[in-house]
Amino acid sequence: MAVVGDKRVGCDGCGRTVALEELTTVTMPDGQQVVCCPDCEPHARAAAQKGGSLDQRRDTCDGCTGTFLVAELEDVVLDDGTVLTCCPSCASEAPTGDDDDTASTDTDGPADAGTATGPESADDAQYRCTQCHEQVSEEPFCVTTIDDRTERLCAECKANAEDRGIVATVEMRKTKAREILGVEPDVTDDELRAVYHEQVKRAHPDRKSGSKSAFQLVTDAYERLQDDD
Template identity: 45%
Template sequence: MGVADETQRGCDGCDRSVAVADLTTVSMPDGTLVACCPRCTPHARAAAKRAAELDTTKGTCDGCRTTVAESDLEDVVLTDGAVVSLCGSCREDRPGRSRTPSSGVADTETTEIARRKSLCTHCHEWVDEERYRVTLVDDRAEKLCETCKETAVETGIVVDVSMRRTDARDILGVDEGASTAAIRSAFQTQIKNAHPDRPTGTREAFRLVTEAYDRLRSSQ
């Protein structure tokens, strides 16, 4: 019977077997520790740094008044025309959901949210799709609809376009509302397939999978 070689271990990035002494432990912002070979360590540190930077962008939910990641806030319009920014929990537990009290008669509060819309900060139109978070050449951050984003890119005034949650979910193959554990599991599977040292991977695929994970993890 073979004896396990305790001096070797698989890299959490590329899954190659390397000497334990050559592995570097990188701490992710959510507390996860990953052990990477010298080639994967820079990628892991870059991903950890990006995720940490995303965590510093905070906002206040108009519902529960708690401070959450700005990426988790979404503008919604009430039937009276008021616009509020709600976190994921408040959007799920929002007023206006049909309730069946002890009398058995369904009731709907008068503050019912009429529609879930997003306001483009450029054209000021309400849109159904998720907006693009862009950074302009003058360091202003805007949340644009697809049309305004494309126009801004074409005119050369955009420095960076952040990945949308919608696109991140498509890349990792998870549904809306997926748990943190499900997102992490999908990331671990996808990142191994996308690693440049594997036949199925490329540098661009690795970057996209990492960015998708950062985007979804920051909104948990």
């Protein structure tokens, strides 16, 4: 924290030097005190309320569920696209496509003992909540957190994340997109395109049957079903 003369002090948030009387001291949950200018003060207080300091935020490892500094955690991407946030120890032991849980995801082979049987066996990994690690029978929610992590959460974990205020966006689920457009999971690209053109014309704001919100909803559903994810 730089002091210029006796009257100006550097803000711990943005680094600007401002008049001493304009600065406010905010105490973070870990006891650290930060000195903020009027612009940074609301952000510092919000960070304090959420339980993390400006540079000492902590989060939970998806593996051992221990609490670590955010800087110590790393994202581990599994072969199925699932993203886990792990401490260094759990990151080194994170499963790969050759390990136990994912070894049975070959769609052409028979289901192994102890896993889901039939065509659902190929979906085991992508239908596992990245927070509680429980397998879920319905499509998980693709959630982007406020620190730009991507999580695939069951309904309960999504609700908990929203209650904690760490959710930035929630992507539309493919099951919801299919429901909006009225198509089946095995719809072909050509069939999907034809249904979209029909629905989007009906939903266009220029028509009596349409509205801006309906038009956007149909468009979002179509774009979601075009995603490979």
